[in-house]
Amino acid sequence: MNKPQNPVSPLAPERFPDLPLIRGAEFASGAAGVKYKGRTDVTLVRLAPGTSVAGVFTRSSTRAASVLDCQAKLAGPVDSSAGAAIIVNSGNANAFTGKAGQEAVDSVTGSVANALGIPRERVFSSSTGVIGEPLPVERITAIVENLAGRLDPAGAADAARAIMTTDTFAKGAAASFEGDGGTINIVGIAKGSGMIAPDMATMLVYIFTDAQIAPRTLQRMLSARVDRTFNAITVDSDTSTSDALILAATGQSGAAPITDLRSAPARAFGKGLEQVMLDLAQQVVRDGEGATKFVEVRVTGAADNADAHRVAMAIANSPLVKTAIAGEDANWGRVVMAVGKSGAQADRDRLTIRFGDMVLAENGWRAPAYDEAKASAYMKQEHLVIGVDLGLGKGRRTVWTCDLTHRYIDINADYRS
Amino acid sequence: MNKPQNPVSPLAPERFPDLPLIRGAEFASGAAGVKYKGRTDVTLVRLAPGTSVAGVFTRSSTRAASVLDCQAKLAGPVDSSAGAAIIVNSGNANAFTGKAGQEAVDSVTGSVANALGIPRERVFSSSTGVIGEPLPVERITAIVENLAGRLDPAGAADAARAIMTTDTFAKGAAASFEGDGGTINIVGIAKGSGMIAPDMATMLVYIFTDAQIAPRTLQRMLSARVDRTFNAITVDSDTSTSDALILAATGQSGAAPITDLRSAPARAFGKGLEQVMLDLAQQVVRDGEGATKFVEVRVTGAADNADAHRVAMAIANSPLVKTAIAGEDANWGRVVMAVGKSGAQADRDRLTIRFGDMVLAENGWRAPAYDEAKASAYMKQEHLVIGVDLGLGKGRRTVWTCDLTHRYIDINADYRS
Structure with a gap:
């Protein structure tokens, strides 16, 4: 297997910042x-x-x-x-x-x-x-x-x-x-x-x-x-x-x-x-191995902050959510899946899922205004925001992750040699 | 993106078994x-x-x-x-x-x-x-x-x-x-x-x-x-x-x-x-999306069975362990990592890690008899056994998983369209 090259992440900042001196x-x-x-x-x-x-x-x-x-x-x-x-x-x-x-x-x-x-x-x-x-x-x-x-x-x-x-x-x-x-x-x-x-x-x-x-x-x-x-x-x-x-x-x-x-x-x-x-x-996320998308997961309305963290991390760590993002597929069903497996308190009929400003699902079903073409167009952006409102309480947490791509596997499949 | 084909898993059984009739x-x-x-x-x-x-x-x-x-x-x-x-x-x-x-x-x-x-x-x-x-x-x-x-x-x-x-x-x-x-x-x-x-x-x-x-x-x-x-x-x-x-x-x-x-x-x-x-x-594991390796993770010596399950699943779910297996890389350091993150009780100096019959690590360090060439040769097998003994108690659990390959991403990156 050829060693993968490491080109600079497409999500990298334009340049390294100017750092002030710290006396001492x-x-x-x-x-x-x-x-x-x-x-x-x-x-x-x-x-x-x-x-x-x-x-x-x-x-x-x-x-x-x-x-x-x-x-x-x-x-x-x-x-x-x-x-x-x-x-x-x-x-x-x-x-x-x-x-x-x-x-x-x-x-x-x-x-x-x-x-x-x-x-x-x-x-x-x-x-x-x-x-x-x-x-x-x-x-x-x-x-x-x-x-x-x-x-x-x-x-x-x-x-x-x-x-x-x-x-x-x-x-x-x-x-x-x-x-x-x-x-x-x-x-x-x-x-x-x-x-x-x-x-x-x-x-x-x-x-x-x-x-x-x-x-x-x-x-x-x-x-x-x-x-x-x-x-x-x-x-x-x-x-x-x-x-x-x-x-x-x-x-x-x-x-x-x-x-x-x-x-x-x-x-x-x-x-x-x-x-x-x-x-x-x-x-660090922008330099995630193989990353091509910077993904913000915003969870609100959870029973408490700990539940919001559970839901956000379940979404951010789901290989199925992350591969869908890599494929620019607006697969909100996988977000439902991740909410379900998180272990946090959730009620299907109070759940709202947004990609950017678009409401994809609400009241336990696909939103009436759901537009697959618009959702697909949104997925082509480099910075994506997945919003989940659980409709239960005041718990909230935002986490950041990246997509799961072929390069992640290239980088990690034969790392040591 | 072309829809991926679904050839039969290389880990499939040779044939569907003969099933006896069930009266009723x-x-x-x-x-x-x-x-x-x-x-x-x-x-x-x-x-x-x-x-x-x-x-x-x-x-x-x-x-x-x-x-x-x-x-x-x-x-x-x-x-x-x-x-x-x-x-x-x-x-x-x-x-x-x-x-x-x-x-x-x-x-x-x-x-x-x-x-x-x-x-x-x-x-x-x-x-x-x-x-x-x-x-x-x-x-x-x-x-x-x-x-x-x-x-x-x-x-x-x-x-x-x-x-x-x-x-x-x-x-x-x-x-x-x-x-x-x-x-x-x-x-x-x-x-x-x-x-x-x-x-x-x-x-x-x-x-x-x-x-x-x-x-x-x-x-x-x-x-x-x-x-x-x-x-x-x-x-x-x-x-x-x-x-x-x-x-x-x-x-x-x-x-x-x-x-x-x-x-x-x-x-x-x-x-x-x-x-x-x-x-x-x-x-089901043998038909895991994109699987090319059938992996058995045997954990013994845990404080209790629940801890053994935690360790086994942390290893079996680790993307880094699974990509290393896909790359046939005997990267036992990632097994150490997964034990560490599992949340189970563990003591570095009592840990033993085996691939098949080979002891790769023991007493908190690489085993004296560790042979990289033998370990690499072992990884080419289709059925791998990763053994972890925590050296603490009588808890044990065996779980089964597969590797994480490019085909997993092909299958899941653009599933719905």
Whole structure:
């Protein structure tokens, strides 16, 4: 079988965004040859003394050593005075590598700690790539000194490229707003071209801000926004062993600290953070393996938000819905099927299904105004909105996904060789 | 887009089995032109007075009118003295058709009741095909008299063909054993080429026996075996609005009634019933849309059977596992991923993964004896066994699935047109 080429996704943004500098965050990327040749594959980030760090991680019971290590470090006692660091490699996930996996994490983070003079407990690592292969630690540690010597506040875009695996474009997003006494910036980079495909398609996200926020407050603000952003996207329903989202706040903006979650600056920060998270999450979907359609699934009228999420994900993950979208077939019967299998409370006779502004089905049957030609024409668009109103309550959730195409199979049928 | 052809699945059995006659069960099939041209699409079954009927049905909250009707009739008071009947059409699911759906069921079952002199409460119906289109009731009722006039005890094989939709082969299975005073036969027919794909790929199963068993006992024996058979197969994780399994016992074998579930005849009947159910379930997987591999997933050592089921289904439904199998890639890392995402209790360092007899991973890492060439050679087989031992408890479950190929997308991307 020929290896499939990876042309840039047709759903990619026109260009990588301009990212503002985050005072207190510096980046360096290099080529360690972990697996790939002729490209960067390791990124080092140094975060200034006083930086708060928060994170959310995969719930997989077979999660990678680096994820377990990050979780342990974030749960431990925090001394922010010495700063922090993040090191990421692509090409090897260091997952399901037994006790050697933790030893590899210790070597890599120890090497960074030595080079930067930061305690190892404040060095966070991620690895993304093939599962079950030993991490070639020496290749990574061999370039750490070099990276440490050329850290650059303008290096975030290079970092977005170095962490790519099957991604067809680098992913970045930014937001700025006026804090209390100075402008606050938020910058994020991400990789992922399944939500969630394992092997070379883990989702990794790093967000940096110069806002000053204590770790516990930062974690609360991050956790509160995950369900509406990264947990609201899906490419193929599979879950990586290595998914990680780390948020670092350097506190160097000059604006006053954000302490009260109900204050105007906290609300502005929350809004900016959610905008960056949602932008990156949607970019991951836009780079979904083989994707040709960007699909928004809006569920309203559910008994509660959890039911709305169940219905939205049942639709977004249904292979039959996704293949129909790939074929530009307005097959709303498959949406009915997905609602039915979701396990959420539903009543056939209260269900309304819309594609864009068109009502396709209502009151338990095809809508009187249903027009197959119009519905088919709508399916040719690149950005589709599937609306489902359950007519039961106030629960709502919007999720994003892509279609299921032949290229998904090409990419995944013979990945390792 | 060209309509894909439907060549017979490469996993099909060599031939349709010889089915013994079931005294008290007669079949007739005809061409009503519900949707298809030039083939049979309606089957009528007459069941003799005294027949007990049991059933299990989809749990979809948007289930079809015929399913709701069968469930209501089976839950109501039973008078077996007048016999029973089953009528099935392919080509239209009569699902999500509002109140007209129930009216259609009433017309069709009423027509059968009139023709056969059986109360409508004992006439069960199924419809399989496109969702949301009104059922052309008159085309079906127009041939009921004709079918009633040529009922034939040898008609089960023809019935298996008439209920097909996207199926590429007709599905039948049988078992016989010595009851207490006579031979007891069990015959089953089924259609389905997703478990579970809606539209034209609902799963319908009809099993007939000449054993004499009271309705409640029959239902218990049926329900006890569904989890290990039809609930242990999956093609694409989607759930039909119309799945139905009806079991009818005519009581005409001449053998003594089966009343005590612990008796030898009850155990023999249970064994034969499970054999027929498993055979039909596996045939549905073998006709999975686009399938080229028959995959058995055996999970052992789980904390309990429910956890074993979760792990087995997470593996069997993973698009990444299924595309790797299609590509004959021994990508056991994706099995690790699926275990991790299943939600079941798992411990990386106790996990063992086998493909056939080969141990690929154990003790939290790739097995020392792992041989990529041997693993790759194994993947070329048509029948694959993926074994996962969680090393935690005594929970176990085996499920069956197929691979995910380009033909699945061809078949489903433009189904309706």
